[in-house]
Amino acid sequence: MIHYWRDYQKEIAEDEFFYVRSCIRQNFFPGAENLFIDILRNKLGKKVFEDADHTTCTGIGYHSDIVPIETTMTVIARQFALMKERGYRNLVISCVTSFGLYSEILDLWKHDPALKTKIEGYLSEATGRSFDEPANMVHASDILYKFRYEIAEQAVNRLVNNETGLPLRVVDHIGCHYAKTFPERGIGGSEFPQVLTGLIKAWGGETVDYPERRHCCGFGFRQYILQSSRGYSISHSRTKLESMMPYEPDLIVANCPGCAMFLDRWQYTLEETDGSVYGPGRTKIPVVTHEELAGLVLGYDPWEIGLQTHQVPVEGLLDKIGIRYDPEKKYADRQGKLIGDTVAVTAIV
Amino acid sequence: MKTKFGFDIHDNRQIDLDLEDTRFADEVAVVVKSWKACMKCGACVGTCPVGKGVLNLTGINYQPALTTCLMCGKCLLVCPRGINTRHLILEVMNKYREYGKAV
Amino acid sequence: MMPREKPYIKSNRQEIPAFAGMTSDAQPVTGNRQPVTVRVAVVGGGPAGMAAVGALAAMHIGVDWYEKEDRVGGKLNNYHQLFPDRVPASEAFGQLVKGTYHNHIDRHLGKAITSVGVNAGRISLNGKDHKIGEADAVILATGFDFFDARHKEEFGYGIYKHVITSADLETVFADGDKLLNVNGSAPASVAFVHCVGSRDEQVGVSYCSRLCCITGIKQAIQIRREYRETRVYNFYIDMRAFGRGYEELYREAQENHGVRFIRGRVSEASEDEQGRIRVKAEDTLMSRPIKLTVDWLVLLIGMSPSCSAVLSGKGEREKSFTNAENPLTGSAVKGQPGVFLAGCCAGPMSIPESVASGRSAAVQAAEYLNKKNGNSE
Ligand SMILES: Cc1cc2nc3c(=O)[nH]c(=O)nc-3n(C[C@H](O)[C@H](O)[C@H](O)COP(=O)(O)OP(=O)(O)OC[C@H]3O[C@@H](n4cnc5c(N)ncnc54)[C@H](O)[C@@H]3O)c2cc1C
Ligand code: SF4
Ligand code: SF4
Numbered sequence: 001m002i003h004y005w006r007d008y009q010k011e012i013a014e015d016e017f018f019y020v021r022s023c024i025r026q027n028f029f030p031g032a033e034n035l036f037i038d039i040l041r042n043k044l045g046k047k048v049f050e051d052a053d054h055t056t057c058t059g060i061g062y063h064s065d066i067v068p069i070e071t072t073m074t075v076i077a078r079q080f081a082l083m084k085e086r087g088y089r090n091l092v093i094s095c096v097t098s099f100g101l102y103s104e105i106l107d108l109w110k111h112d113p114a115l116k117t118k119i120e121g122y123l124s125e126a127t128g129r130s131f132d133e134p135a136n137m138v139h140a141s142d143i144l145y146k147f148r149y150e151i152a153e154q155a156v157n158r159l160v161n162n163e164t165g166l167p168l169r170v171v172d173h174i175g176c177h178y179a180k181t182f183p184e185r186g187i188g189g190s191e192f193p194q195v196l197t198g199l200i201k202a203w204g205g206e207t208v209d210y211p212e213r214r215h216c217c218g219f220g221f222r223q224y225i226l227q228s229s230r231g232y233s234i235s236h237s238r239t240k241l242e243s244m245m246p247y248e249p250d251l252i253v254a255n256c257p258g259c260a261m262f263l264d265r266w267q268y269t270l271e272e273t274d275g276s277v278y279g280p281g282r283t284k285i286p287v288v289t290h291e292e293l294a295g296l297v298l299g300y301d302p303w304e305i306g307l308q309t310h311q312v313p314v315e316g317l318l319d320k321i322g323i324r325y326d327p328e329k330k331y332a333d334r335q336g337k338l339i340g341d342t343v344a345v346t347a348i349v
Numbered sequence: 350m351k352t353k354f355g356f357d358i359h360d361n362r363q364i365d366l367d368l369e370d371t372r373f374a375d376e377v378a379v380v381v382k383s384w385k386a387c388m389k390c391g392a393c394v395g396t397c398p399v400g401k402g403v404l405n406l407t408g409i410n411y412q413p414a415l416t417t418c419l420m421c422g423k424c425l426l427v428c429p430r431g432i433n434t435r436h437l438i439l440e441v442m443n444k445y446r447e448y449g450k451a452v
Numbered sequence: 453m454m455p456r457e458k459p460y461i462k463s464n465r466q467e468i469p470a471f472a473g474m475t476s477d478a479q480p481v482t483g484n485r486q487p488v489t490v491r492v493a494v495v496g497g498g499p500a501g502m503a504a505v506g507a508l509a510a511m512h513i514g515v516d517w518y519e520k521e522d523r524v525g526g527k528l529n530n531y532h533q534l535f536p537d538r539v540p541a542s543e544a545f546g547q548l549v550k551g552t553y554h555n556h557i558d559r560h561l562g563k564a565i566t567s568v569g570v571n572a573g574r575i576s577l578n579g580k581d582h583k584i585g586e587a588d589a590v591i592l593a594t595g596f597d598f599f600d601a602r603h604k605e606e607f608g609y610g611i612y613k614h615v616i617t618s619a620d621l622e623t624v625f626a627d628g629d630k631l632l633n634v635n636g637s638a639p640a641s642v643a644f645v646h647c648v649g650s651r652d653e654q655v656g657v658s659y660c661s662r663l664c665c666i667t668g669i670k671q672a673i674q675i676r677r678e679y680r681e682t683r684v685y686n687f688y689i690d691m692r693a694f695g696r697g698y699e700e701l702y703r704e705a706q707e708n709h710g711v712r713f714i715r716g717r718v719s720e721a722s723e724d725e726q727g728r729i730r731v732k733a734e735d736t737l738m739s740r741p742i743k744l745t746v747d748w749l750v751l752l753i754g755m756s757p758s759c760s761a762v763l764s765g766k767g768e769r770e771k772s773f774t775n776a777e778n779p780l781t782g783s784a785v786k787g788q789p790g791v792f793l794a795g796c797c798a799g800p801m802s803i804p805e806s807v808a809s810g811r812s813a814a815v816q817a818a819e820y821l822n823k824k825n826g827n828s829e
């Protein structure tokens with residue numbers, strides 16, 4: 001069966017989610033995952049379970065040729081086992097790298113059942129556990145897509161410029177491993193992905209389809225891990241930023257923690273290196289994740305959800321939408337004590 | 350500004366055809382019309398005693414072919430499109446002089 | 453084919469005389485109506501079907517000719533000029549249709565045949581839910597379908613206004629429309645993508661559609677003739693200009709019309725902020741990636757088989773063309789005695805090849821009937 005983009009839809013479970021976190025999302029955007037769980041539990045009334053025994057999926061090690069695939073498979077089999085033990089069947093994955101890897105492993109097992117049997121053996125030998133494949137497996141952004149209109153109903157803010165009344169111009173960036181390896185597992189496929197544009201449109205914004213929309217953010221695992229190779233990574237981010245620049249986007253939203261990280265941090269690095277900035281009026285373009293975008297729409301406090309950890313300041317965006325915030329509290333900890341100041345760090349070597 | 354981060358930002362190898370300047374090639378083709386019929390088969394380069402040959406003339410870099418050509422005429426014999434490659438090489442050289450470029 | 457929106461195309465459509473009065477009484481009917489004992493059904497009114505009915509009638513065989521549209525001519529009706537000699541399509545149509553006004557030929561327009569059933573030497577022709585007719589032998593000349601370019605998502609057909617197919621472009625030329633850029637003036641550049649929906653595992657098509665290379669050459673020249681300043685690029689994987697006069701036309705495109713042929717497959721197209729189309733490819737002969745912005749991107753779409761649906765009766769299209777029982781020597785369909793293939797439903801063919809194939813099928817049907825009725829020497 002040949003598909004084209006409109007045909008790419010997938011089944012997304014209604015409720016009872018087993019949520020697996022992302023190692024890097026927790027570090028780069030420490031508020032994002034709690035926010036996601038909070039939205040699911042308290043705004044949408046869903047049952048979500050997080051297991052304290054859950055570990056890394058080894059994705060970055062795997063993609064950097066450090067972790068052999070059998071090890072990765074056994075680790076992932078263990079996550080499935082945890083889900084089974086807790087009585088869940090619907091897996092929600094926070095990280096796009098993990099989502100791609102889980103999908104790839106299920107596909108490998110489908111084509112080579114003997115491999116699956118081998119991994120079952122390893123898991124049982126090492127931990128005494130057994131597992132079932134998930135009945136439904138999606139990325140966290142798929143869940144927000146599914147419930148985008150429910151979120152819109154509860155919206156406190158809309159993606160609209162407060163002053164002009166015009167929709168915000170939003171660039172969506174989809175992590176490569178969300179749909180490029182398995183287009184049929186991503187909403188809208190890989191060439192015209194709909195998962196984030198669906199959110200943007202439902203919440204009042206306008207999407208920008210710029211020429212390098214499908215280009216990799218530049219993370220590239222190996223390219224980033226070695227300092228000397230980071231030039232490859234940043235060059236790709238630059239290609240994207242240059243291409244979106246004429247559209248004067250108000251913000252970038254990405255569903256992959258790596259993408260959000262690099263599109264955000266590299267803007268700082270590019271400015272430091274040669275003075276280039278890519279947003280309208282010589283500003284940098286704020287970057288948020290899908291959870292953070294939902295959080296802003298639902299009226300969460302920007303500093304509660306961790307937007308102060310972004311490199312590109314988000315205040316301009318908050319002002320545009322008309323979200324109130326206390327500038328004094330930006331770097332305050334939970335007790336209200338200041339833990340940093342607002343002066344930018346000048347050099348990182 | 351100009352902070353050093355320990356790595357360089359690369360320009361990619363992409364040819365930007367939007368910026369391509371074909372004036373030189375077009376002028377040569379006025380004299381040696383068949384030049385445009387080249388299909389980059391490579392026969393001329395394959396046979397060229399100095400291994401440079403005419404194919405380079407159809408690409409972006411004219412220099413290597415011109416500086417080493419012996420005017421032996423072998424490429425003329427093999428070109429399946431019957432391009433007068435010797436005439437072409439001479440014409441490119443003339444044009445180079447006209448443009449004040451060293452050959 | 454997608455319904456065509458033509459926001460930037462200015463129409464000058466004139467009625468093309470040869471198309472105008474092509475009703476059944478447009479030409480004098482020739483041939484004596486002799487009593488005929490056998491009847492052959494021909495399904496499809498394209499070039500192959502037109503050639504087949506004419507040849508059958510000339511052999512004094514009665515013909516029932518079925519065409520699902522309300523006029524015959526097939527794809528020819530929407531073409532402009534034909535390669536390699538630039539004969540107007542209307543002229544070719546006129547030549548072909550002449551032979552079909554014959555006393556032995558009964559036209560049944562607006563009749564789609566969805567299945568054929570072979571039963572004790574008689575063949576029934578069926579529509580969706582009823583029998584339409586019967587015959588002693590059947591020639592299937594249902595032609596081809598244009599590949600649905602939306603399946604090659606990376607080119608954005610059906611999404612970006614300035615991405616069109618070669619079939620769309622033929623109608624633009626045939627209708628006398630203009631191919632203007634977003635500002636309403638002559639296009640600065642146009643690119644063609646070869647092998648769209650052919651030779652591509654991504655869409656499950658293994659074969660070469662054979663005629664798209666030469667169609668690309670023909671259309672590139674046409675653009676250069678209409679717009680002298682427009683830069684034209686053809687991105688090919690292999691250049692396959694196989695027929696009489698084709699290679700010569702290829703050279704003419706390069707030498708006289710300055711068309712640039714670049715070896716490399718376009719792998720991505722996207723719209724820029726002005727609505728022009730940005731393409732990415734590699735010049736594989738230079739080993740360097742290319743970026744190019746064009747006013748129009750034309751996809752040279754391949755041919756998809758059509759008659760498998762009729763033969764299976766299930767309406768399902770196969771991925772490959774139906775093989776004749778003995779493709780070296782004829783086009784009889786395996787397991788269905790009395791059924792023959794003609795034209796592009798047997799594989800990608802040019803018009804002269806389709807015509808030859810239609811005539812050949814007519815002769816095969818006649819031989820079959822002779823043999824069946826014990827008339828063979
Ligand atoms: C873009 C393009 C440009 C081309 N330009 C040229 C050119 O310049 N020169 C050239 O030589 N060739 C050209 N060709 C090739 C040419 O189109 C074919 O050779 C020709 O159309 C084949 O004729 P046909 O009769 O086999 O099929 P078709 O032309 O496809 O005709 C088939 C007919 O059968 C009818 N039909 C289909 N199914 C049924 C059914 N179930 N029941 C009843 N009727 C049915 C259809 O309505 C149609 O009228 C071009 C092809 C393409 C794709
Ligand atoms: S004439 Fe020059 S380019 Fe041609 S084969 Fe001889 S040396 Fe090479
Ligand atoms: S032999 Fe002729 S056609 Fe072939 S590359 Fe050389 S100049 Fe071009």
Ligand code: SF4
Nearest residue numbers: 647650661662664665
């Ligand atoms: S004829 Fe040319 S464009 Fe068409 S499928 Fe064959 S190689 Fe590709």
